[in-house]
Amino acid sequence: MERKCTIAQMASIAGLSVHTLRYYERIGLVQPVQRNSSGYREYAESDIAWLEFLTRLRLTGMSIRDMKRYAVLRNQGPATVIERRQLLEAHRREIECRMESLKHNLAVITYKIDLYKKTEEEQNERG
């Protein structure tokens, strides 16, 4: 017997707003959630992992459009594992690329910070 939780509880667990949870369901990122007799959503514990993975994809810059592609494949079952892997691999390459770019730009920004420090020292000497 799986524990159920309300949308507010799930929002708190998954670190998303209730608005976002409903939005994700509406656009098909999440399959229709079970309802109780009053029509309230009843999230299952098993939904947590999926929402967390979605959040990971978002945090790493995947667009909702691509997340949707992934979600659709996932819903189609085991036949799509190759395609899903390829999608993730493409995303991984993008992340790696962006990390490289970040690293480089970080170095330039650090260089600039050091220049400012020098300028500050000179201002102190003159002042």
Added chain:
Amino acid sequence: MERKCTIAQMASIAGLSVHTLRYYERIGLVQPVQRNSSGYREYAESDIAWLEFLTRLRLTGMSIRDMKRYAVLRNQGPATVIERRQLLEAHRREIECRMESLKHNLAVITYKIDLYKKTEEEQNERG
């Protein structure tokens, strides 16, 4: 004597669209550009470095709002170097944070990719 260039040339050099160049000027990220007798913009070579630095800030996820703050400080001259350094240092911390998060999420995604590979192998054996 500095070389001048048109907005289209600058767009090509800076890797931004002419729309974006005008937009950046309009919102004050870039100070009013010199004009020739016909009212056309004449970018100076010295504008390139600033536009490239702005692009670096954007690429590293700084909001236009914060870039504007930085630009305003810069326009106020040497008196603001400390504040500018602090702003960049705060931004650097954010970049470092995001890189850490990317690194972690990348690991999870890689883990998932490897799981898919295993599944694929099993499917092949059974198939």
Added chain:
DNA sequence: TATTGCTTTAGAGCGCACTCCAAGGTATAC
């Protein structure tokens, strides 16, 4: 002189990813 291709402006439009609202139903506590 006409065409093509650049430039100008104010202002509108767009795509994204939410975020919120109004109007109503349900659950719990007092």
Added chain:
DNA sequence: GTATACCTTGGAGTGCGCTCTAAAGCAATA
């Protein structure tokens, strides 16, 4: 019963960062 705190929906609104349009003027070439 009633207060309040949650839940539902469709649809509108928001903030961001551009991106484009219309209407006009300027420049270079045939």
